[in-house]
Amino acid sequence: MAREEALISPARVYDLTFRWAFAGCLFLLLLLTTAVLASDALYLTWREFLVGLLRKETLWAVELSLITSTVTAALAVLVGIPAAYALSRFRLPGSLLLDTILDLPIVLPPAIMGISLLVFFYMPYGKWLEARGLEFVYTRQGIVLAQFVVAAPFCVRALKAAFDNIDPRLEGVARTLGCSRVRAFWKVTLPLAKSGLIAGAIMTWARAVGEFGPILFFVGTEPTKAGVMPIRIFLDMSIGQVESALTMVLIMLAIGTLALLAFKKLGGRGYLW
Amino acid sequence: MIRSQGLSKSLGEFRLADVSVEIPAKEYFVLIGPTGAGKTIFLECIAGLIEPDRGEIWLGDRHVNRLPPEERNVGYVPQDYALFNHMSVRENIRFGLRARRALPSTIREKEEQLTELLGISHLLHRRPHTLSGGEKQRVALARALATDPEVLLLDEPLSALDENTREMLCRELTRIHEQLQTTTVHVSHNFDETLAVATSVGVINRGEILQVGTPEEVFRFPKDRFVAEFVRSRNVLEGEARLEDGRCSVQLGGARLTSDCLVEGNVYVTIRPEAIRLGDTAADGEHPNVLKGQVTRVERRGVLVEITVEVGVPLVAVRLADGQPSSIPSLGTELYLSVPPRSVNLFPRVK
Numbered sequence: 072m073a074r075e076e077a078l079i080s081p082a083r084v085y086d087l088t089f090r091w092a093f094a095g096c097l098f099l100l101l102l103l104t105t106a107v108l109a110s111d112a113l114y115l116t117w118r119e120f121l122v123g124l125l126r127k128e129t130l131w132a133v134e135l136s137l138i139t140s141t142v143t144a145a146l147a148v149l150v151g152i153p154a155a156y157a158l159s160r161f162r163l164p165g166s167l168l169l170d171t172i173l174d175l176p177i178v179l180p181p182a183i184m185g186i187s188l189l190v191f192f193y194m195p196y197g198k199w200l201e202a203r204g205l206e207f208v209y210t211r212q213g214i215v216l217a218q219f220v221v222a223a224p225f226c227v228r229a230l231k232a233a234f235d236n237i238d239p240r241l242e243g244v245a246r247t248l249g250c251s252r253v254r255a256f257w258k259v260t261l262p263l264a265k266s267g268l269i270a271g272a273i274m275t276w277a278r279a280v281g282e283f284g285p286i287l288f289f290v291g292t293e294p295t296k297a298g299v300m301p302i303r304i305f306l307d308m309s310i311g312q313v314e315s316a317l318t319m320v321l322i323m324l325a326i327g328t329l330a331l332l333a334f335k336k337l338g339g340r341g342y343l344w
Numbered sequence: 345m346i347r348s349q350g351l352s353k354s355l356g357e358f359r360l361a362d363v364s365v366e367i368p369a370k371e372y373f374v375l376i377g378p379t380g381a382g383k384t385i386f387l388e389c390i391a392g393l394i395e396p397d398r399g400e401i402w403l404g405d406r407h408v409n410r411l412p413p414e415e416r417n418v419g420y421v422p423q424d425y426a427l428f429n430h431m432s433v434r435e436n437i438r439f440g441l442r443a444r445r446a447l448p449s450t451i452r453e454k455e456e457q458l459t460e461l462l463g464i465s466h467l468l469h470r471r472p473h474t475l476s477g478g479e480k481q482r483v484a485l486a487r488a489l490a491t492d493p494e495v496l497l498l499d500e501p502l503s504a505l506d507e508n509t510r511e512m513l514c515r516e517l518t519r520i521h522e523q524l525q526t527t528t529v530h531v532s533h534n535f536d537e538t539l540a541v542a543t544s545v546g547v548i549n550r551g552e553i554l555q556v557g558t559p560e561e562v563f564r565f566p567k568d569r570f571v572a573e574f575v576r577s578r579n580v581l582e583g584e585a586r587l588e589d590g591r592c593s594v595q596l597g598g599a600r601l602t603s604d605c606l607v608e609g610n611v612y613v614t615i616r617p618e619a620i621r622l623g624d625t626a627a628d629g630e631h632p633n634v635l636k637g638q639v640t641r642v643e644r645r646g647v648l649v650e651i652t653v654e655v656g657v658p659l660v661a662v663r664l665a666d667g668q669p670s671s672i673p674s675l676g677t678e679l680y681l682s683v684p685p686r687s688v689n690l691f692p693r694v695k
Contacts, residue, residue, distance in 0.1 A: 130477070143568070183628070185416070233424055238424070238426060240422045240426045241426050241428065242488075243388070243391070243393040243413065243422070244416050244420055244421075244422060244426045244427075244488075245393075245428075245443070246393070246412065246413035247391050247392070247413045247416070247418050247419065247420040247488075247493075248394070248414075248439055248440030248441045248443055248444075248487070248488075248490075248491060249414045249440050249443035249444040249491060250417075251414060252412075254443065258439075258443075259428055262430045263428070263429065263430050265430075294650075
């Protein structure tokens with residue numbers, strides 16, 4: 072009798088097959104990503120990696136990347152917090168259109184934003200701005216602008232998710248308790264959204280670090296001006312300096328992994344990539 | 345005092361339609377109605393969190409339509425309590441006083457008074473998310489009461505709690521109200537709860553206030569069909585009333601009853617099941633409303649048994665399920681129904 076119970080019923084077999092088949096697809100995808108990315112590390116010897124890491128050009132690219140993307144992320148968050156709050160809380164007219172415009176730079180190929188920036192500064196109003204000292208084309212501040220046009224909308228999306236998670240009633244209660252709008256935002260919503268906002272800021276920063284297309288078109292490839300890591304990798308690959316390129320690839324891989332881990336640890340949600 | 349005059353608001357599928365009520369100072373007013381009736385909108389209009397489309401709101405002699413919430417001096421406890429999870433219970437309670445820049449001595453005094461009143465002194469260092477539902481509710485009440493609001497607004501304060509906690513808090517709400525005498529608007533969909541706490545009741549449906557009165561009035565003498573059904577009158581019937589030498593006689597189906605209400609014409613007749621006396625013999629003639637009929641349905645409802653007797657029209661009565669054989673009569677049993685004329689409630693039927 073006991074033996075009969077030990078037999079696996081057909082329903083159980085179906086159940087197991089289902090689980091293995093579906094989970095199998097997941098593992099396949101994970102394997103693909105891991106295998107592809109691990110190849111970068113396996114290709115390099117430790118020596119090549121260390122030499123590549125300590126090259127002047129590499130360090131310079133890392134520095135430029137970190138500086139520009141930090142400035143970009145800071146600016147994006149500064150504008151993004153109020154913008155995301157407005158998008159999350161206010162009933163705005165034509166919100167469908169607003170949403171669509173906001174998401175365009177995220178959905179379009181990034182290079183298109185770079186090309187469009189170039190065209191913008193070719194137009195009379197762009198020239199007018201340039202004549203007043205706002206020079207961006209083929210400059211280092213151009214890197215920040217190129218990163219910003221793509222990273223800022225993304226930032227608003229990520230920060231909005233943080234505000235969406237906070238019940239607007241909390242602010243309502245704070246106001247009945249005597250807070251002005253600003254104080255209620257400052258004392259209640261902002262602290263409650265804090266980790267979500269930090270998560271959003273980190274992802275914005277990571278996105279800025281990875282920006283390539285817009286910089287390529289808007290700032291060019293002249294290493295002293297445009298030499299952020301992605302551009303540098305492109306240049307190195309095109310002249311056959313594979314080791315140096317892969318070193319930076321690994322650095323970016325590390326940055327990406329850390330950023331994602333931090334994002335998930337902080338409970339970040341609802342972002343578009 | 346809270347007064348709304350022609351208050352109207354459309355908000356998606358929710359609405360308020362021309363709501364005019366006056367809630368005298370120190371009253372404990374329960375606004376009762378089904379889900380989606382517009383109860384929360386009403387509260388939020390008073391609190392200033394929603395701007396009405398039309399109509400006026402008065403708090404005492406202040407016309408507050410144009411005042412932002414922070415200047416209205418109302419205490420608001422939303423349905424999910426909306427405690428600030430990034431602060432301790434103490435900071436939650438102190439929040440309003442600090443926003444209003446109260447003196448530290450006042451803050452300490454108020455905190456002590458309220459935590460004692462609500463029995464939450466031992467929770468002060470805790471974070472709200474670690475509290476039970478009942479504890480959260482008390483903290484939310486303490487926070488709302490700390491600023492000595494002119495009006496206390498409670499949105500379904502008891503609905504998310506288990507039965508025992510609900511009963512306990514019910515008693516406590518009454519006690520707090522007796523002690524502080526804060527004019528209170530309490531939104532609810534539960535009539536038992538309402539009877540326990542209210543000094544005055546308003547029934548709302550689809551954004552319209554249908555009846556306002558004492559709990560007793562609304563419960564026993566509904567003046568609207570929806571209200572009658574909402575307070576579970578059970579016997580809501582159509583009839584025709586006639587006045588005959590100072591008494592009102594109403595014909596409903598095959599039955600004729602005398603009523604103390606003085607109405608004529610097409611009416612709704614409502615009789616609370618607990619007002620109907622059931623007996624095996626015709627009771628003495630203290631009133632003419634004695635009818636004989638057969639039991640057509642018997643249904644257990646908790647501690648009560650609902651018994652339907654056909655007396656030319658089906659009438660529902662209740663008995664306590666006390667274990668006596670007579671408390672659950674079998675179908676077809678002949679019983680006498682007796683209804684005092686003051687319990688036969690009538691109101692005109694339009695169209």
